[in-house]
Amino acid sequence: MKSAVETLNPTRVRLTVEVPFEELKDSLDAAYKKINQQVTVKGFRKGKIPARVIDQRFGRGAVLEEAVNDALPKFYTEAVNEAEVNPLGQPEVDITELKDGELLAFTAEVDVRPTIEIPDYSGIEVEVDAIEVTDEDVEKSVEQLRERFASTNPVERAAAEGDVVTIDLQAKVDGEVLPDGVADGVSYTIGSGELLDGIDAAVTGLEAGGEATFTSELKGGSAAGKEAEVTVKVTAVAARELPELDDEFAQMASEFDTLDELKADSRKRLENMKQFDQATQAQERVLEKFLEIAEIPVPEKLLEDEINTRKHNLEHHQLGQMGLTLEKYLEFQGKTVEEFEAETKEQAVKGIKTQFLLDELVSQEKLNVDQEELTEHLMRRAASSGMSPDQFAQAVVQGGQVPMLVGEVARGKALAVVVEAAKVVDTNGNEVDLSDEDEEQATETVEAVTGEAEVAEDK
Known part of the structure; x- marks a missing residue:
């Protein structure tokens, strides 16, 4: 087999493949066997019809068509591996020549992952909200607890x-x-x-x-x-x-003996929540800057598929569960169809670019995902899906989605690397140290951007 690759644009290639006819022998034998099982010819037992009779009765063309359809995926895969390209989605195949006994030639156009140069991200600087918990915040938190015990x-x-x-x-x-x-x-x-x-x-x-x-x-x-x-x-x-706000209430509503201890714990919890929000904000803003300084072309077909996937998920899953149509949803949101289309496209572009960029960084930095990290991510995904960890793990394995989960965790680790290298300051001018932040949180941030759809690689 001979093959050549032509770059049509940064995200699409054309493979030209020539296959000597003898390499179709296995597929031809399989084609005759398959036709043998499907047809009946008087004077011959089922499955025992000679090849020459099949050619005479049903035409050599039918056999060749069956054989070529069987062989094309194998030859396409060989050409992809030889060209060392990373295809995205299914190819558009065109048989350019088929000479019985001599040659099979075809072309295959397919979207590919673009070659991305990771920009220097060490100079990224972002500003985030300062962590400030006021007495009013604490009072509001305690009041909400008080409401629960009304x-x-x-x-x-x-x-x-x-x-x-x-x-x-x-x-x-x-x-x-x-x-x-x-x-x-x-x-x-x-x-x-x-x-x-x-x-x-x-x-x-x-x-x-x-x-x-x-x-x-x-x-x-x-x-x-x-x-x-x-x-x-x-x-x-x-x-x-409402119960009186006193030590007796603290003892009834919490593990603390005094109201002051309850308030101190409320303040600490609020600080932790704001710290989590601050880290998420930092990750989102660092990612925005990272995407801005990188050149990432987006394949048109992949973008179209991603837009359609996002629309489908919104209409048939999220809105369907709420009993809403897309029209009514847009009415509630105060958006026109044109605004929705533009917003969906923008989100899809950002999601694809994020996957491409972080996947490239994973490769460049040789970031690996160990079993403990994968298990932790699986547990969180199971909890958010409402399934038990065992049920979710079984569904993931049966659906062949383990590589997808590994990819999610790896992208989170890649974003954590970029965030750690960036300079993050709060609105008070204080530098924020995010080196100890949980990588799983970064994974959640990436998931929120990329959405449910994964960039599929097919060979």
Whole structure:
């Protein structure tokens, strides 16, 4: 077999391949065997029809077509390996010559990973928010904890802001009660904003047994996004009582003996959360700078596939679970279709470039992923998917996705290398040391950019 490679542009090549006919022998034998099992010729047992009879009855062309289709993937793979290119996706194959007994020639155009030169990232500088926890932040945190320990007591009066009411709901659209538009015994805190728009005003001032009707746009269910006439009946009113903020509350709500100790712990937890957010912000901004200083061409077909994948995931997974259409989602977001298309393309381009750049850095720095790192990542992914680690691991292995997980971890390690080399200062002018940050956090940052789709390499 002879092959040659022609670079069409930085992300696409054309392979030209010539195969001596004798190298098709195995595929020709397989083609005759396959046709033998599929056809019947009078006077011959099934599977025992001579090749010359098959040629006469069904045409040599049918045999050649079957043989070529069987052989092409093998010859294409050999040509790819010989040319030392990294193909992305499936090739566009064109058979240019097929001479029976002499020669098979074909071309294969395919997108390839571009050659990327890693820029000097040691000079990257970014600014992040300073870690500041105010007394107000601490008080708000303690107050949220206090809310969780609130008790309710039935009252015989009109419902007011902050009260917990038990209500029955009935929703009608165009005068018809919706199949999923009836709910009884719903507990609702007035002012929480957790149910329908307009319900707070409707129930405020009603006593047990009171009823009101209002219109509201439904947020979910069979008529999501439609205007509905909602009837609400209050069956009970209860006042919420918050516990006193004292040492007794601290002992009830935590492992601490005093309120001061509880507040100190709240401050520490808030600082840790802000530190995590600061590290994520640093990683995102360093990655932005890294992408800015690198030249990364993006294959058109790969970009088209990535855009379609992102749209599909949004429409059929995320929005589908919420009972929303893309049109209604865009309406809620206040975006036009054109703005959505542009935003999706921008995100797809960034995701592809991030994968290319970090994968190249992984290769350049010879970054490896050990079993412990892979297991830790698998555990986190399992938790986020709602599956047990064993179930998730089984699904990953069966789906052949172990290399994908390894790639995710490796990219996180590559980003951590860049972040460690960068200069990060906070808004107060203090330099931030991120050398001890968890590489798994960097992996999460990369995942948020690259999305669910992986750049597939096919040979």
